[in-house]
Amino acid sequence: MKRLASMSSGQRVAAAKGMPFSNSPVLTAKLSTGRSRFVLFVMFAALLALAGRAIWLQGLSKDFLQKQGESRYVRTLELPATRGKIMDRNGHVLASSLPVKAVWAIPEDVKDAPEAKLLELAKLLGMSKRELDKKLDSDKGFVYLKRQVENDVADAVVKLGIDGIQTRKEYKRYYPEGAAMAHVVGFTNVEDVGQESMELAHQKTLAGVAGNRRVIKDRLGHIVEDVRAIREPQDGKDLTLSLDSKIQHIAFTQLKEAMDAHKAKAAGIVVLDIKTGEVLALANLPTYNPNDRGALTGAQLRNRVLTDTFEPGSVMKPFTVALALERGFVKPETHIQTAPGKMTIGTATIGDSHAHGVLTVEQVIEKSSNIGTAKMALQMQPQEMWEMFTSVGFGQQPKIGFPGAVAGRVRPYASWRPIEQATMSYGHGISASLLQVAQSYMIFARNGDTVPLSFQKTSAKPIGQRVISEKTARAMRKMMEMAAGPGGTAPKAQVPGYRVAGKTGTAHKLAGGKYVNKYIASFVGFAPVSEPRLIIAVMVDEPSNGKHFGGDVAAPIFATVTANALRALNVAPDTTKTNIVIPAQGLKESI
């Protein structure tokens, strides 16, 4: 070592004077081969380590590193799809999704927030401080404080600037028509997924598919460029219903008035377009406000028109009579003895409320005679009657694409006893929903054929299925016009200016397998008779203000709804008597 040090100090001057490197005495110095090899080995090992590291970074963990890099500036943005609107037949919006905000928190970060600000936050979110504290007292890394907050409120929350409180975009469904349309339109949950009625039935097409895009963001959060092609979101398709909000409003308000007047438990109404089979209005009471579903009960949710069955009672009589006419047992003017107003079949006795004596077939419908109908029914085969009921839709699941629509019940004809055949001829021992009853009257209102119903607006003419002949349909229309006339069971169904036809029904309710003194009053009719446009079916459950007959309770609702709906549809009056209708009451106008 000593030698080396003295030599280097002696040579430094010489080297500076330009001695070639190859002559440097350092090179001639003898080093032990072990040490030089060791140095060589170490250097080579270091080179290998570098190369290995390079291969490791460039080759093996390239994907991982690129991902890490991207995650620092590439962002995937969710592009949410908007749920389709629901509209009525005139393009009136019935349901629409609008963006709102969800307010959420990271409880850990909120802990240090000043009390005063939290108090203000609670006030903004419309909750008490204790509720807010309870939500924030959580181990989770993420808690929703409130969902579906209006944008201006959410902006105010952001302005408070509390650490750990964030907002997120989401959608809220608005129902501008509120309670009147609730049972047809239905509603969605907080995630904007359909829960009831049309919202549920058309969930797939309404929902749409969310898209996304990958972008590079700069330090300020601006999007700088797209990394790959944008996956555009596919918005949900709009749904146009067959409903007419004007007629729906008329039906709903009239039903509500009548229900209050008769102190009824529930009520339902349905209005059908005879030409197209479209449902123009459908209302149930009690109902609910789809915008505020805080205290929702099962009774409010129930879509009685579709899901509740009842014994239709006398509204079934026209089918028995139509079948008798078709089979040629009777003609409209054939006489039938109904005295003494009682009839014993086997061990059971059926009867009329009044003894009518000899009636024509037309009058059997006009006066709604059970005996007359039963006598005709007993001449028929059970199978014929069963086929008649089934072909107009009784006991059949309606094909309307509405969740929860029931089929009702018509027992198989093989098990019918004569007494049952007789009572079924006037609508006892059968159950049906109001919608089925309304649809069944298509054969009378149209010229003997029936068409499928639709909740969606259609432009195509439906294909009818013939059940009875045109001649029979005409004869039945005449009988039902008599029933809804001065001499019939439902004079209150008459509408000034329009000819109407229909049939009342009053049935006892069943409770625990026995008939009790509670009633369901119903009326099914159509108008104008000269060229029918609308079928309107009304049902009032347990009217308990003194009146309970279909002719007193349900028929007046039919009359007012018919009068207003035909006016709303611009249907010309068709009374043959006169073109000028004299005022029933003096004019009361303030000008």
Added chain:
Amino acid sequence: MNARVTSVLALALVASALFLVNAQYQARRLFIELERAQAQKRQLEIEWEQLRVEQSRLGQPGRIETNAKRDLNMAAVTPARTQYLTLGAK
């Protein structure tokens, strides 16, 4: 000669590099502008939806009826006080 070609090429290279920087800058600036316009479009669409809902809410038949009765003293027309004229009748 050689040195001149080199210097011209060097100048051209510098100029092209500067143009590239400028082009990239312009692209990003325009992209941000496009983004802003698209955001505005979405915002306007939302507003349009809100207005349609509002129109529907204000156009509820029930609301129109009560307002017409209360504010304008109107009454529903009934066939009883309607005079129908038949075209071509004497």
